Amino acid sequence: MAETFVALGTVDAPSGVLVLGTAGGVDQWRELGRPLSERARTAAANGGGHLQEWSCEAVAVPAAADRPLSVRASTSPSPFDGEPTIATLEIGLGLPWPGTMSRSAPVRLGDLPVDRCGMVVGDADGLDAWTGTDDEPANGLADVFYWGRYEDDAHAQFGGERIAEHGADGPYGWLDLPVAEAAARAAELTDWRDRVHGRGLVVSVEEHTDLHRFQRAGRHHPLRVGAIDVGGCRTLGIDWDQGDHAMRHRGEREAGQVYPVTLEADRAGETVMRWTIPPHDPDDEDA
Template sequence: MSEIFVDLGSVTAPSGVLVLGMAGWIDYWRELGQTLSERARTTAASGGGHLREWLCEAVAVPAAVDRPLTARASTSPSPFDEEPTIATLEIGLGLPWPETSDRSMPVSLGDLPVDRCGMAIGDASALDAWTGMNSEPDNGLADVTFWGRYADDAHARFGGERIGRYGYDGPHGWLDLPVGEAASLAAEVTVWRGGLQGKGVAVSLDKHTDFYRFRRAGWHHPLHVGSIEVGGCQVLGIDWDQGDHSIRHRGERDADQVYPVTLEADEAGQTVMRWTIPPYDFNGEDA
């Protein structure tokens, strides 16, 4: 049976180099002596391949500079809740398959783990500007959310809107506040009822870094996929479901939970990058 794919959106790669990488570590590449774009450019020049240093991992490939590059995915049921999860991620690179290469033979680029913090797909040079979870936001804004035993009491006391997610109501809170105002409000709610999940009200202060913005952009998508602009380019992020990650991908590279990335020719003779995650075997073993 052929796979059924759903469109996830598109990215742009004006530098001619596309990266699929672990979102939780994108901003660490530059701390390790060489930027992601420098590493990716060298790797893409030889046809593409895997990048790894310390906990940072990515795959870099050449891509068309003059058009949007479409991403799509097939799905399989999660062992956590049987909701759809990504089984095959495919990104069209906008380039013809080389005439000298056998179209029936995929080209291995290595493998990648599923980052608990999500995955990013985007232009290598644009991702050099990525602001990680501990960075300051470019727009000076932040969100505050709260939940827990006394969440309804907190809502009655402080207000806040219900911030929905795909498939459930989500916590209460406030979006798009100046960072200083958000920090003061989060502190006030925390002091009011203990600030510990299960013992009061748990409070989260989330600054608008690129890391947070891509996760927020995927709140209403069944596969937790969101599109944001980074460095003037369109970037896609996949915020993996935490329950699915804990059952299928926990341990990541150290536990050999890694999945192959290949270059392949599609039906039209165009080059695509594919990341293939085998479906879970509900009879007791992973496929």
């Protein structure tokens, strides 16, 4: 039975090199000796390949530099809640399949785990500008969230709005505050909790790094996909439901939870990159 794909959006690759990688480590490549763009260009010059250092992983491939590249996915039910999750991620690279290569079999480039922080698809040069958890937000803003046993008491005292997430009510909080104001508000909530209850309320400040921005951009998408600008390039981030990750992908590479990335020719003879995550099989758990 043929897979049914849904469009996720487009990305730009003006450098001519496209990267699919683990979002949690994008900002760390430059701390490990060489920028991601340099490593990716080397891999792409050889037709594409897998990159890994420490916990940072990516696959880099050549791609058309002069047009948007379409990204789509097929889905399978999550064992956690039955909701659709990505089964095959497919990225059109805007290049013809090489005439010297057979179209009968995929070309395997390596494999990737599902990162707990999500995945990112974008231009190799653009991703050198990516900001992660420990980086300063370029816009100087942050979001504040709070939730837990005493969230209604806290709301009566401090206010805030319900932040909808994935079709349901999320935590209370405030969006788009200056970082200093966000930190002060979080401190006020924490001090009140400690004085009145001692525990029972979680307070979080999320600065507007690229990691947070893509997760926020995908808050209302059924597959948790969000588009943001990174380094002047349109980039897609794909978040993962934490329950689904815990049941299917926990442990990631160390636990052997990795999935193949291939180059293939589509029906029109164009080159696509595919990342294939097999549907959940409960018999695997029994084994």
